[in-house]
Amino acid sequence: MIFQFETLQDFWAMAGHGPYVWGCYGITALVLVYLVVSPLRRQKRFLQEQRRLLRVTERWVAADGTASRASGPNTSGPHVSGQRTSGEIG
Amino acid sequence: MGWQWFHRLGSPRWFYENSRKWLPWLGAVTVVLLLTGTVWGLAFAPVDFKQGNSYRIIYIHVPAAFLALAGYYVMAISGAVGLIWKMKLADVVMKCAAPIGAALTFLALVTGAVWGKPTWGTWWVWDARITSMLVLFFLYLGVIALQEAYQHQETANKASAILALVGTVNIPIIYKSVDWWYTLHQPATIKLTSSSTIHPSMWYPLMVMIFGFYCFYALVLILHTRAEILEREKRTKWVKQL
Numbered sequence: 001m002i003f004q005f006e007t008l009q010d011f012w013a014m015a016g017h018g019p020y021v022w023g024c025y026g027i028t029a030l031v032l033v034y035l036v037v038s039p040l041r042r043q044k045r046f047l048q049e050q051r052r053l054l055r056v057t058e059r060w061v062a063a064d065g066t067a068s069r070a071s072g073p074n075t076s077g078p079h080v081s082g083q084r085t086s087g088e089i090g
Numbered sequence: 091m092g093w094q095w096f097h098r099l100g101s102p103r104w105f106y107e108n109s110r111k112w113l114p115w116l117g118a119v120t121v122v123l124l125l126t127g128t129v130w131g132l133a134f135a136p137v138d139f140k141q142g143n144s145y146r147i148i149y150i151h152v153p154a155a156f157l158a159l160a161g162y163y164v165m166a167i168s169g170a171v172g173l174i175w176k177m178k179l180a181d182v183v184m185k186c187a188a189p190i191g192a193a194l195t196f197l198a199l200v201t202g203a204v205w206g207k208p209t210w211g212t213w214w215v216w217d218a219r220i221t222s223m224l225v226l227f228f229l230y231l232g233v234i235a236l237q238e239a240y241q242h243q244e245t246a247n248k249a250s251a252i253l254a255l256v257g258t259v260n261i262p263i264i265y266k267s268v269d270w271w272y273t274l275h276q277p278a279t280i281k282l283t284s285s286s287t288i289h290p291s292m293w294y295p296l297m298v299m300i301f302g303f304y305c306f307y308a309l310v311l312i313l314h315t316r317a318e319i320l321e322r323e324k325r326t327k328w329v330k331q332l
Contacts, residue, residue, distance in 0.1 A: 001130075001134045002134070003133055003134060004133060004134060004135070004136060004137060005133070011132075011133065014142075014143035014144075014146070015137075015142055015143050016142075016143075016208075017142055017143040017144040017146075017208055018143075020144050020147065020204050020205065020207060020208055021132070021143060021144060021146050021147055023204055024147045024150060024151070024200070024201045024204050024205070025128070025132070025150065027197070027200055027201070028150045028154070028197055028201065031193050031196070031197055032124075032306065034193075035190060035193055035310045036309070036310060036313065039310070039313040039314045039316065039317040040313060040317075042317045043313075043316060043317040043320060046317065046320050046321055046324075047320070047332060050324065050329070050330070050332075054330070
């Protein structure tokens with residue numbers, strides 16, 4: 001096996017076909033990397049979101065245990081404390 | 091009794107927990123094969139005496155097209171398994187195979203168009219092979235669209251599985267298009283039944299790339315399936331424990 005080009009410039013130019021060949025390899029590399037990265041990112045985001053929700057629920061359950069039940073509908077419930085907690089974290 | 095493995099394979103949890111062990115190996119093999127094939131094909135394979143260096147696009151065009159077709163089998167067969175046996179994992183695999191297949195078909199079409207410009211003098215012709223590949227691309231998009239179109243996952247699975255199965259009629263057309271309508275696209279150079287019309291010095295790197303793309307496909311399908319499984323099973327205990 002021998003290197004088919006005289007110089008690196010020749011390798012880059014590919015006797016005039018450089019833009020076609022390198023363009024194809026570039027697009028392919030982008031698409032392949034995207035196919036690998038997108039599910040990994042999606043999984044990471046999902047797990048982060050689930051952990052956040054879990055923490056929120058835990059806090060809510062704990063708060064619900066200590067605070068009086070008569071505090072009214074506006075201050076109880078997971079939604080309200082969820083917003084507060086996410087503010088603290090984020 | 092002998093079917094236990096089949097049912098176990100259908101369990102999303104079993105798949106999620108076990109596929110983790112396969113990933114590093116598969117990833118390593120994929121990277122080695124793709125890197126070897128790319129360097130070999132770009133720098134060390136001899137120049138084609140007719141097409142010059144533009145033919146080096148073959149090392150991604152042909153593997154991408156191979157996997158675009160193989161990916162359709164994966165999607166249609168898992169769609170059928172999901173329809174017949176109501177296997178959860180099969181439905182997930184069908185859904186995940188669609189965007190991957192669409193991406194690979196897109197690559198085959200784009201690299202083909204770019205290769206066509208210096209070789210045929212045009213980016214695009216309504217040649218039988220190219221048109222049937224475009225139909226394949228639309229079939230993949232159809233499955234993706236159907237997956238998004240329904241509120242209920244089960245209805246979406248059923249609809250897209252049926253579309254995938256009906257679409258298989260396109261596969262033999264793609265294979266045979268270069269023989270039935272002999273226009274611009276060259277006939278198959280790689281044949282299983284008779285000897286290939288490609289020189290070994292060009293064929294070996296191509297073979298490496300094809301294997302590399304197969305491994306890549308498996309790797310990416312597993313990654314997508316794992317992410318999808320988590321989201322579908324988020325109400326189960328085992329996902330909450332992660």
